[in-house]
Every structure is written in structure tokens, then in C-alpha cells.
Amino acid sequence: MSPARKSRKKPAPRDLLERLSSLGEAGETGVLQVRPDGWPGGDVYLMGGEIIACGTDRDDEQFGRILISAGAISSGDLEAMRQEVEDDGDLADVLVASGAVSGAQVMESRQILFADNLAWTLSAPDASEEFVASDAVFPTNMQFGLERGAVLEEIRAWRVRVELVLREAIGADQWVTIGEAPEDCDAGLWEGLSEPLTVQEILERAGPPRRKAAERIAGWIATGLLMVDDGAAHLEAIDAEPPPGGEETDYEKAARGEFIKSYDVLDKVDLSGVKVIGAEDGGSPHPSIPSIEALGVEYDDEEVVSRRRSQW
Numbered sequence: 001m002s003p004a005r006k007s008r009k010k011p012a013p014r015d016l017l018e019r020l021s022s023l024g025e026a027g028e029t030g031v032l033q034v035r036p037d038g039w040p041g042g043d044v045y046l047m048g049g050e051i052i053a054c055g056t057d058r059d060d061e062q063f064g065r066i067l068i069s070a071g072a073i074s075s076g077d078l079e080a081m082r083q084e085v086e087d088d089g090d091l092a093d094v095l096v097a098s099g100a101v102s103g104a105q106v107m108e109s110r111q112i113l114f115a116d117n118l119a120w121t122l123s124a125p126d127a128s129e130e131f132v133a134s135d136a137v138f139p140t141n142m143q144f145g146l147e148r149g150a151v152l153e154e155i156r157a158w159r160v161r162v163e164l165v166l167r168e169a170i171g172a173d174q175w176v177t178i179g180e181a182p183e184d185c186d187a188g189l190w191e192g193l194s195e196p197l198t199v200q201e202i203l204e205r206a207g208p209p210r211r212k213a214a215e216r217i218a219g220w221i222a223t224g225l226l227m228v229d230d231g232a233a234h235l236e237a238i239d240a241e242p243p244p245g246g247e248e249t250d251y252e253k254a255a256r257g258e259f260i261k262s263y264d265v266l267d268k269v270d271l272s273g274v275k276v277i278g279a280e281d282g283g284s285p286h287p288s289i290p291s292i293e294a295l296g297v298e299y300d301d302e303e304v305v306s307r308r309r310s311q312w
Contacts, residue, residue, distance in 0.1 A: 016122045016129065017152050023131060024049040024148045030134045036127030038170050042117050045139045051148055053139035054118040060091060065208050066112050067095075072105045090140070110141050116209040119155050123166055162214040164221060168199040175199060176229040177220070184216050196229040 020032060027049040035041045045053040056062075064082075067073050073081075077100060084094050092110070095101040159166060168175075174196035181190035185206075193202060199217065206213035220226035 016124065016127065017156055019129065020044060020046075020051070020122065021148070021152055024051070028131070028133060029137060031132045031137060033130045033132065034121050034124055034127050035129070036124035039124045039127065040120050041124060041127065042121035043139075044118065044121060045137045045142075047137055049148070051118070051146055051151060052137070052142050052144065054114055054121055055139055055141060056117050056121070059113060059117070059141065062116070062208050063091065063109060063113050066109045067101060067105065069208065070105070070109065072101050072109070111143065112209050114141055114143050116207075116211045118151070119158055119211045122152075122155055123159055125166075125170060158211065158215075162218045165199060165203075165214045165218050169203060170200075172198060174229045175202060175226050178225055178227055182220065182223075182225055184219070193226075202226075 016034065023032065023046055029047050029049075030045075032044040032046065033041075034044070040056055040058065042054050042056040044051060045055075064078050068075050068078060073095070081094055081098060081100055082091060084098070085091050092101075092106045096103050096106055175198070176196050177190055177193045181187045185193075189205065192205060197205070202217060203210050203213050206216060217226065
């Protein structure tokens, strides 16, 4: 790469798509370096205003995973091929030269990697960015013939479709799957997602490409197949201290043997020795509750008996 002519560092723009669009319209050549916190950053390469590449420090790993997910090579064979790559060598060249993977499969996988990198890099929230202008750039995974406006609009539309996933990807909430695996997810992966995981962890397991994984996750959330795991919060609520003012909760009253009026606590406390209205040992009526028939006789009214039965 030629020595950089100039570096222009700016605070994070409101929209990295707009930033890249402006650089493109100005016909710039160089690298837009995006460095977000808690998000996969990347370098977007421009030549004469056109986007020609987007790379990250995980490209080698992700490239291999894309080949494996596409069925182009097994994980074992891929690792064996990695051992053949010399210092500063290219894994793709080794794969094609050995006949393990075809040139077409390498090109397709690299295109998927580029699109994935670009979408995620330009969707980074609160990222610092710096544009380093150069006379020329020589990235490893160059893509030619792309129409900048169409590429950016496609990413903009994708961000709308997966807005919730992008927002939750920087959160700490844990999510769990509900029910059987949907058609767009194999049973093995679905079972692996049944444990509480953050959205970032789910993306890692469901991808690559993460761009397609985000769309699947958005669909699972929309249909109720993926939900926030609130089990821990639920247990904390049960064990919480009494509310200010000293008033006891139904849980505390039930545990102490008081009469319970809230049936949603019945399966959460030990009810040994708790009085139940209308019954004593052996199920006989409690002495403080007159029998329904006795009430009817007292008022000499069969309608009273019928009404009392319906109430109980």
C-alpha cells in the first residue's frame, strides 16, 4: 500500500452509511477504519469512491466457517489445509491448489464474507471511525463491479429488517428458544440454543454468515420462538423483601400459615398446616362454615340452596 497522504478522524457519525456515501461521492481512495466497542469492527476500502473490500481481524476464521457451512469442506480437512499455509500465505490459494475446494467455491465464500463484514461494520453503534486516504489500496479480498448506492441501500433495508437483533446484540439479556426447531434451523443447532445465551452468542452459533443469521433470529423473536429468559428475575421476585411499609406479601402469609387468597402462590410455598376454607382434617366442613343444606332449611327456600351451590 502506498504511504497514506492524510488521515481524517471524526467523532462517530450518526450513520456510517451516510459517511461512506459521502466519501464515495467525493471519489476518495483509502480506508475507513471503524472501531466500535463490543462490536465486530472492520476496515472498508475505497478506490476512486467505489467500495472494493471490507476486512476484519476474523476473516480467516470466518472464511473457513463459511466453507464448512456450505458443505465445501469438512472441519477436519480444513484444519489439515491450514497446516500447509506458509507465513504470509493465503489459505484460499492452498485450498484451490490442493483441489480440496474449487475456485468457484472460494469466490462465492469470499463474496459472502465481504457482504457480511460490510453489513456488520456499517451497522456498528457508537463507533469511532477514521478515514485514511491513500493513492491506492490493496486489500486481500477485493470485489469489483459493485454499485455503491445499491450496496448501501441493501444494507439499509437489512438493518430495518433486523433492527431488534442489532439493538439486542450489544445487550446483556439472555434468550432461550421455545418449542421445536423451526424449518430454517436444524434440530442440533436449536437444541444448542436452548440454554440461556446473549444475542451476540446466538449470532455466533447461528452464523456465519451473521447477516443471514440475524434475519433468522429476527423471525424467531417475531414468532415467539426466541424469548428473553426471565427465570432468574422471577425467582428474585419471589424471594424479594416485603414492600416498604411493612405489609406482608401473600407469599409470606402463606408460608406463615395464614389464609391464602392468591392462588398463583400455591405452587411456590410449603402449604403444610395452612387452613383451607370449608374443610378440616378428613375433609369435613369447618365448624365456622354452615352447610349449604342447613342454610336452605333455615330460609326454607330451595332457590337459596341452588344459589349457594353455584357460588361455591
